Amino acid sequence: MATQEAYERTLRERLPRVRERVAAAVRRSGREVGAARIVAVTKGHPEGAIEAALAAGLRDLGENRVEELRRKAPLFANRAGLRWHAIGHIQRRKAGAAARLASLIHSVDSLRLAERLSRFGEAERRRIPVLVQVNASGEATKGGFAVARDLHAALDEIARVTALDGMRVLGLMTMAPFVADETTLRRTFRLTREALGAAAAAGGFAGRELSMGMSNDYEIAIEEGSTMVRLGTTLLGRRPG
Numbered sequence: 375m376a377t378q379e380a381y382e383r384t385l386r387e388r389l390p391r392v393r394e395r396v397a398a399a400v401r402r403s404g405r406e407v408g409a410a411r412i413v414a415v416t417k418g419h420p421e422g423a424i425e426a427a428l429a430a431g432l433r434d435l436g437e438n439r440v441e442e443l444r445r446k447a448p449l450f451a452n453r454a455g456l457r458w459h460a461i462g463h464i465q466r467r468k469a470g471a472a473a474r475l476a477s478l479i480h481s482v483d484s485l486r487l488a489e490r491l492s493r494f495g496e497a498e499r500r501r502i503p504v505l506v507q508v509n510a511s512g513e514a515t516k517g518g519f520a521v522a523r524d525l526h527a528a529l530d531e532i533a534r535v536t537a538l539d540g541m542r543v544l545g546l547m548t549m550a551p552f553v554a555d556e557t558t559l560r561r562t563f564r565l566t567r568e569a570l571g572a573a574a575a576a577g578g579f580a581g582r583e584l585s586m587g588m589s590n591d592y593e594i595a596i597e598e599g600s601t602m603v604r605l606g607t608t609l610l611g612r613r614p615g
């Protein structure tokens with residue numbers, strides 16, 4: 375298992391370059407510096423990776439499994455500024471744990487999950503900050519509201535999510551096809567941006583966040599309007615095991 379020092383070395387080598395690439399893509403998109411932030415995806419990595427990420431100045435960390443978040447988050451409970459992002463599919467019975475631990479849930483992929491989160495938020499007298507996950511590629515294997523299949527039907531469903539009292543919808547999240555040409559990637563990200571515009575125009579949105587882009591496609595995602603890129607491999611190397 376790689377040590378904290380090894381992760382610190384990896385980040386010293388990689389993070390400046392990734393930050394440069396993010397900044398350059400933001401400029402190409404015609405937006406202000408800082409318009410896209412990095413969520414460092416620590417899933418599958420040991421605690422040393424999290425220590426190293428914090429030491430490198432990263433504050434937004436992502437986990438895709440609630441169980442792993444549940445194990446790791448308490449170990450870093452007192453770290454100033456650390457924000458956990460829940461980025462993977464959430465089983466409904468784990469909705470409360472995700473809402474308690476994460477500063478932002480990126481992956482509200484069904485109305486039923488949204489209702490569960492909203493009930494939790496209402497019980498706690500707060501609004502749970504979330505993003506609605508959309509399937510903008512049309513791939514059958516991808517979760518989320520099916521904007522690629524039927525945009526209007528999906529927007530109607532998303533409106534039902536934003537109308538829930540116990541959460542605050544800050545924007546949309548998408549996963550692009552893992553192996554895809556640039557044209558397909560751009561189309562996926564653009565459709566997500568357009569869906570956000572349409573959904574926001576219909577009302578109920580508290581934010582304009584677009585969580586899109588991973589290690590292999592983040593520059594394209596930023597050019598197409600991403601405000602949060604979820605980066606694992608390109609920052610921390612391959613996940614062990």
Ligand SMILES: *Cc1c(COP(=O)(O)O)cnc(C)c1O
Binds near residue numbers: 417438462589604
């Ligand atoms: C693992 C994961 C990522 C990061 O993937 P990399 O290719 O390692 O950058 C991003 N988003 C989600 C939802 C993930 O599960």
